[in-house]
Amino acid sequence: MTAFARTQFLRTRLTRMLITVIAVVIVTFVLTQVAFTNPAQNLAPPNASGETIDSIARAYGIDRPWYEQLFGYFVKGPDIQGTPTGFLNWPPSLGYSYQQQRPVTELLLEKIPATLSLAAGALMLWVIFSVLLGVLAARRQGGWFDKVTSGFSYTFLSLPTFVTGMLLIYFLFYQLSLAGFRFFPSSGYVPITESPGEWARHLILPWLTLALAEIAIFQRVIRSSVLEVVNQDYIRTAKAKGLSDRRIYFGHALSGALNPVLTLGGIELAAIIGGAVITEQVFGIDGIGRLAVTSASSGDAPVVIGITLFSAVVFVITTFVVDLITYARSARQ
C-alpha cells in the first residue's frame, strides 16, 4: 500500500471511530434522560421542599431542556464551580457525579487500574490456554483429548460467570480454607503499586473465572479454524519438509488460522475492559463494572454516560488495532 492510500485509510477509519463514539454518547444521553426521571429529587435530602429540589435542579443545570444539556455535555458541561468543561475540551471533562460530588474522569481513572489488571491477567491465561487446548484438540481430532476438552468447553460455555465465580470461591477459598490451606482470598483488590504479590494473589480467582469462559469459546474457535487449515496444501508442504508435528501445528497451521480468532478476540477483550460487571461484583473488585452497577442503580447519569463512553472508546480502539493486524496480514497475500 502506498503512503497516500495508507493516510487515506487511516483518515477514514479515525473519522468513523470518532463518529461512533459521539453517536454512543448521544444515545446514552437520551437513554439516561428517559430512565432517570427527576434526578434532583434523588439528590435532595429526604422531605425537601419543592423549592429546594428546584434550586438543586437549577444548580446542576438539569432543569434545562435535554438538547441544551446534551450540547452542554460536549462543549460546556454542568459544572457547579463554573470552570469551562465538556467532552470536546482538552482535557475532556465528563461532568460531575451527582452522588460523589467528584469529576467523572477522576472516578474513572481511579477505577480503571483494577479493571485493566483483571482484563490483562485474564487475557494472558485465556490466550495461552485456548491456543494450547485448541491446537492440541485439532491435532488429535476425535481422540480422547479432543473429547475431554470439548466437554470442558461446553460446560463452561453453559455456565454463567457468576456460577463459575461462586464455584471457584466455594472450592478454592471456602473448602481449601477449611482444610487449612488459606491461600486464595475470597474477594478484594490490592493495587499493584502497593504489593505486586498481593495484587496477583487477590486476582487469581477472578482471572480464572473470566478466562474459563473465554477459553471455552476460543478453544472451540481455534480448534475449528486450525482444522480448516490443516487440509490446506501448504500444511502438506510442511509435512513434506519433514517438520515435527509441533512445528507444523504451532508454526504453520496456527498462523494460517488466526484471522477469525483475532476478530472475535478483539471484541471479547473490549467487552472485558469495558467492565467485567459480574466478575467484579462477585469478587468485590472495585473497578469500572462495579461503578457502572452502583451509578446506574442510584441514577447517577453523568457516571453512567462516562462509563459507556469509556467502553465505546475501548471497543473502537481494540477493533481498530485488530483490523490493522488483519489488514497487514492480508496485504501479504
Added chain:
Amino acid sequence: MPLFELDAFSVSFLDPDQPERHQTPARTVDSLSYAVDEGETLAIVGESGSGKSVSLLAATGLLNGDHRTEGAVRFRGHDLLAATPKQRRGILGKEIGFVFQDPQSNLHPFKPVGRQIEEVIAEHTALKPAARRARVLELLGEVGIQDAAQKAQHYPGHLSGGQRQRVMIAIAIALNPALIIADEPTTALDVSVQAGILGLLGRLQREHGTAIVFVSHDLAVVSRIADAIVVLKDGRLVESGPRDEVALAPREPYTRALLEASRARIRPRVRPIRATDAGPAEAEPKPLLGVRGLTKHYRRGSRVTPAVTGLDFTVGAGEIVGIVGESGSGKSTVGKVIAGLQFADSGEILLDGHAYPTKVSTQVPHLPAEVRRSVQLVFQDPYASLNPRRTVFQSIAAPLEANGWSKSSMRERVAEVARRTVVGDELLNRYPVALSGGQKQRVAIARALALGPRLVVADEPLAALDVTTQVEIIELILSLQQSLHTAFLFISHDLGVVAAIAQRVIVLGPNGVEEIGETEQVFTAPRSAYTRTLLDAIPRLDEAEVSTR
C-alpha cells in the same frame, strides 16, 4: 537396489463413519509396482483419478483422509510404511524433496519465502542462522531467481507463478535430496513458464544426479524429460518401459489414446466450418460482436496496472475466436468486460452494432436483458463454478428460472441442451460431487447454452481438465458451433488448445496485441516474435524432437 520402489502397493480410502474392520473399500491404487534408480527420471502418467498422485502421497505418508495401505514402499531398501513417524520425518525434506502442482496453495501465505526455505534446512541440519541464510540465497540463485536477497523477504503472494514454483523447487533441493517427487509441477503454469521449470529440473538433475519421479497427465510434457514412463489407469499399471518405447511405440490401446489426445490438441484447425454452415458467406459479414479500443486498468491504492489497452477485434456470428496469452496479459479481463462482469475504462463493445452501456463509475453493471441472454459464460474451474447444493438439473435450469420460464418448458429446454452437450439423463438428478471433471464442464456448458445465447465466452474452460477430457470438450464445442451456430470467444493460455478449436486467434502479449489472424496462418507463419516463442514452448510429441534430446 533401486532408490525408491513401490511393491504391490495398494491404497484404499475408508469411510470415517464406519469402523475400519467392517470395511472392504475399493482400492484407489491397486497392486502397483514400479522402481526408480539413482539419477533416473521416472514419469508417471495417467488421467485424474488414475491414482498417480495418491500412490505417491500415500507412500510417503502425506495423504490426507482415512486410508489403508497394503504392500511395501522402499527407499534405499528401508520400508517407509513400517518406519516410525520420526524416521520418516528424517527422510522427508532431506532425502526426498517434493514439488507440488499449485505453488500458490502449497506455499504458506503468511511466511516470507526465504524463511520457508530456511525452515527445511534448520530442521535437518545444525547450521547456524547466518549459514542457513547464505544457503537460502545460494538456492534462490540456483533455481534462477534474480535479486535473491530481496525476493527472500517477499511473501508468496508477491511472486509470479513461475517464481513461486522455483521457490518450491528450492525447498525441494535445499538438502541435495537423492529423490525429488514432482507432482504435476507445471500444470498450473503458463506454457513458456512451464518450459523454464522443466529445463530447471533437467539441469538440477544433471548437476546433482538427483532421481526424479515426475507425475503428469500429459505425455507430451513427460516425454521431454523422462528416462522411463509408467502409465496408470484406475489405480492399475497399464504399461511401463523406457521412454522411447512407451512414448513412440506404445503397446497398449490406452497409452495410444493418451498419445493421440496429446497430439490432437496441437494440430491447428485449418478448415473454417462457418462457410458451409452459415449459408452463403458474405464478403464482409457483419460481426456479432465488435470490440473497439477496449481499455481497462486495475487500481490498487495509487498503483495502476494496465490490464488491456486499446484492444480491437470482432467475432462473427457462429465463429470461434481464440484469445491466447500468458497470465497477466489481460485475456480474462477481456472476457469479463464482454460478459458484463466488469466495466471497461474506455472503449466500446457492440453487439449486433449496438453499443453496451458503459458506466465507468458503477462496480457491478447491469446489462440490458437482451445482452445478458445473448452472451453467456463458461468458467475455468467446473468444480468451483457449479453450486454443490444444486442438482445438475437445477444448475442448468437456473438461467431459465431467472428469466421466468414455466416448469414444463424448463424441463423440455433442459432435456434439449443436456442432449446437445451429451449430459446423460441419469446425471440430471445428481449433485456436482458425483460428476467427473469432464461431466461438470459439460454441465457448465449446458447451463451457458440454456438461454440459446449467440456468443459464449469460455475463460480457460479446459485448464482444469485432463488431456483426454480436453479433447472431448473441444469436440463438443466444435459440434455445438456446427449444430447451433453459436459463436465462442475461447480464452486460453494454451496455444495447442486454441489451435485445435479457433478459426481466428488473437495473441495477447505483455504489451498488448501481438497478432490477430487466421489460426493456420498464426501457427504456420507467425508474424510476431512473441508468438514464435510461445509456439516453441509447446511440448510436442514429435519423434524428431524426442530422438534429438
